[in-house]
Amino acid sequence: MRQSRFTEERIIAILREHEAGSKTGEVCRKYGVSSATFYKWKAKYGGLDVSEARRLKVLTDENAKLKKLLAEAMLDNAMLKDLKRKKMVTPAAKRQAVAYLCSQYEVSQRRACSAIGVDRTSVRYRSRRSDDGVIRARLRELATTRRRFGYRRLLLMIRGEGLKVNHKKLRRLYAEERLQVRRRGGRKRALGTRAPMTLPQAPNQRWSLDFVSDTLTDSRKFRMLAVVDDFTRECIVLVADTSLSGARVTRELDTAIANRGRPLMIVSDNGTEFTSTAILSWSQQTGIEWHYIAPGKPQQNAFVESFNGRLRDELLNETLFSSLDHARRLLADWQKDYNTVRPHSSIGNLPPAIYAKLTASDMQRDGTLRYVEGSAPRPVASPSQTGSNDPGALPIAG
Known part of the structure; x- marks a missing residue:
């Protein structure tokens, strides 16, 4: 914004001259300003002396600074709320958080580091350590085949193959590759059979x-x-x-x-x-x-x-x-x-005990199975994933 060539003291002196009896047009021609500018001065500084104008300027400057500080605090609060669900424990996570704030809120790296309390040297640091790709690849291969081996046994196997590696370094690589052995919890349980179940075709099946x-x-x-x-x-x-x-x-x-x-x-x-x-x-x-x-x-x-x-x-x-x-x-x-009185819809509305006797008598007489269609539909089973795909087989249990 271009600074005015009239100071506040000069503007107040011009307004005093107008109040003394000079006409508005004469004052504007004398000092080379437009009537709009003159009336704007009058609305802002009318009735003020030089000391009051200076105090008004100080208050205006302080108000502008407070507004700027409030805006910055609100922006910092918004950035921190945005990062509230992000864990920033490791230096890599802090670098990602700073990069996110710089791109999302269009702030400088210095401002982003100040908002989340991170040292800029750690953000700008770039590791010169080798990636150890050969050791990492071999470590993953061994951990895949030896799933219950910890890093100590894997270290012995890697050293046995001729690779020179420090035990602390291997432990760090082991953790970075997320190869930790998970502890098995709980006791052993009875597994039973997981084969497909066929529909029963006789009692006691x-x-x-x-x-x-x-x-x-x-x-x-x-x-x-x-x-x-x-x-x-x-x-x-x-x-x-x-x-x-x-x-x-x-x-x-x-x-x-x-x-x-x-x-x-x-x-x-x-x-x-x-x-x-x-x-x-x-x-x-x-x-x-x-x-x-x-x-x-x-x-x-x-x-x-x-x-x-x-x-x-x-x-x-x-x-x-x-x-x-x-x-x-x-x-x-x-x-x-x-068992003896209540009719069951899936066995022809017969009581289960009577249906069992009819089935047993038929099997003793001619060796064939008696099945009575009832009002309830028979269970329909989907084809099993393994084993028989007979439509009379229930789904595999797991």
């Missing part, structure tokens, strides 16, 4: 297990173990207790096998009771195949999940259990009614 929970009238919780034959839809076991461990599950299965016969396969989810050492040992001793569904896929255990829905809808949600003995009596009565 496959049983399904699951837990159901409910509360008594005094707010105590109890659990129920449900075991279902996937072909006949019979409820084989329905036992309630406050605690049902893996050992208790094996005892209930032994009792059911003694009364009914042993199944070829048992299906369950990945609960802690079903993946316990007691279940794994029992499966190995009896030779019964135990199949675990994929985690988070209850539809792969659809038979017992459907049974749980009927149990909760028809009994649990309709009854208040005063004690555990009361719950056991009602569960036994409901199990008997479910």
Whole structure:
């Protein structure tokens, strides 16, 4: 902005001359200014003396400085908020942050370093260290084949190949390549089989297990173990207790096998009771195949999940259990009614016990399997990823 040739003292003197009686046109011609400039002076300095004009100038300058400081503080605050989610621990991260501020907010490197408190020498530093590409490549190759080896064993193998490297340097390269061995957490669990499951074609080919929970009238919780034959839809076991461990599950299965016969396969989810050492040992001793569904896929255990829905809808949600003995009596009565009286839509609206007897009599008579189409559709399975692609196979569990 071009500086005016009239000082504030001179402008006030010209306004005094006009107030003394001189006409506006004469004053403008005398000092070579336009009438607009004269009236602007009058609006700004009219009625002021020289000391007041000087104080006004000082206040104006201070106001401009304060505005500039406020604008700079607001810009610094905006830059820091923008970098709030960025971790700036290493020098490389700080260099990236400074470059980001310079490009995003169009500020100088000095201003960006001052805003985030970084020394400019560290930002301008450029490493002259070699990249050690040969050692890095060999380190990655060895870590790929020896996944459980730490940097100490890898150092011994690299030195055995004739490469000279310091142990501190190798550790730094090992960390920069992110080759740290992750610690394995948790205990070993029973894996069971992961082969495709075929649909059952006869009784005792496959049983399904699951837990159901409910509360008594005094707010105590109890659990129920449900075991279902996937072909006949019979409820084989329905036992309630406050605690049902893996050992208790094996005892209930032994009792059911003694009364009914042993199944070829048992299906369950990945609960802690079903993946316990007691279940794994029992499966190995009896030779019964135990199949675990994929985690988070209850539809792969659809038979017992459907049974749980009927149990909760028809009994649990309709009854208040005063004690555990009361719950056991009602569960036994409901199990008997479910197996012998209640019609099941997926087996031709027959009770499961009657359907099982008809199937057993047909197989004894002519060796063929009796299957009664019901109102519910049969389960449709997608082709398995490995093994048989028979349409009668359920999806692979994982």
